[in-house]
Amino acid sequence: MSIKDKESEIVEEFAMFEDWDGKYEYLIDLGKDLPAISAEYKTDDYKIKGCQSQVWLHAELIGGRVRFTADSDAIITKGIIALLVRVFDDETPDAIAEADLQFINEIGLAQHLSPTRSNGLLSMIKQMKMYAIAFKVQNT
């Protein structure tokens, strides 16, 4: 499934909830369902700077595709990173590096997930793209 398709799927899922509480609860559930990051990556080396809560992110290239795992000590932040992992995981470095994410504006949490908030959303996206670019360079 392409990044665009995954984005549409997420937008559709969030459209099922009319109220902010429903949307948030769904985000929290996504966070809870995020597969655990291996303990060896839950260290300062893998921490993303710029978030009020702690976020750990790891990536590796397997068969030409980037595989992400992540975690956070705040459950809403974990929901946000879970959404990003879902969109970017198992995609090629090129696709990730070039992606222009739209779903954040469309799931109805845009006002909360705006980049100026201290949620670290921008830092997370930047870090994921950095991994993709690094893998790209490695491969050429």
Add this chain to the structure above:
Amino acid sequence: MYNLKDLANTVLSSAEIREQFPVLGISVNGRPLVYLDNGATSQKPKCVIDSLAKYYNEQNANIHRGVHTLSQEATSLFESTRSSLKRFLNAEHEHEIIFTSGTTQGINLVAHSFGKAFINKGDEVIISALEHHSNIVPWQMMCEDKGAVLRVIPMNNAGELDLSVLASMLSNKTKIIAITHVSNALGTINPVEEIIALAKQYKIPVLIDGAQAVQHQQVDVRKLDCDFYVFSAHKMFGPTGVGVLYGKEKWLNAMPPYMGGGDMIKTVTFEKTEYNELPHKFEAGTPNIADVIAFGESIRFMEEIGFDTIRIREEELLQYATQKLSEIDGLRIFGTAAKKTGVISFNIEGLHPYDVGTILDQLGIAVRTGHHCTQPIMDYYRIPGTVRASFAFYNTMEEVDVLSAGIKKAIKMLKR
């Protein structure tokens, strides 16, 4: 004998007070705003906002320089705030009131200029475990520069300082003590009178960071006998970008200027500059004229409300909120000092403060989450941060109820 509580209620009703603050009537995320982030900055009454508009509409001119009428009028308005502050703090002289851009600049000024004149290699500067980063970093920078040593008065689990340790720290190496009057993260009111008395035994000057005190209680710098007292207008219902450094004349005269420029000079040649007198020596360049004038309005406003009313209302809010929040399962309050201002810092067991703050925001409740620029306090408790509700006299019991219900809703959503 009158009953203070009745007196407070008859002076101005809660609704009358709230009407003075336009922003308290707005909605956030579709809910009426419940503003409980007064520790970060307070809201502004109409008289302050009107004063800003009036200044730019009718009074704008540069000060201390013009022969023309407008300049002289602006100068006299600007200087009248200085004289209000002299009265407000009971300072001995008007020229002991230095306008700054805020608490942070005031502390940096003293760390720099006092440090330059009086601190040498091996000397010691004492701060406390309760300081805001603004009262840590400038001293660290100065100490690094001078080869001096920064020492810290420890705190206990309630968030109170241990003065017996302070007594053992003092020596003739100690050159200054810089301490917060009230902790922004925990609300602890420090026994600054005792600290100053101890320091006097060694003739050590004391700087008090009053950023979280002046909006809650009458401060009398002469009675305190502190050497420096700093604070920000924006936390006391005034505009942003203005603050005060009160300093005893003898120190301010003995300290070199902080910044060079216009207004702070007497004569300038390329060889040498003769500095101007106090307070101008420390007020280089065109100051924040409009905001200083509006600050005068916020002082007048606070004096009109009166510290009796302010104290009674805030104590009631603190008591009620402490009781209501303590009833919530898994809620732990950080900072349980015997003497506190209206600040409740808390966490919910198993929940991150950021998550709780996010849900409260959706409910229109403005609280602060994070380390509150006091990372050493968070390290002491081994927590990433807290949720902090900080009250002003315009907050209401109903708002405490909304907060308490909001926390319960956040717990329900986050702990599903």
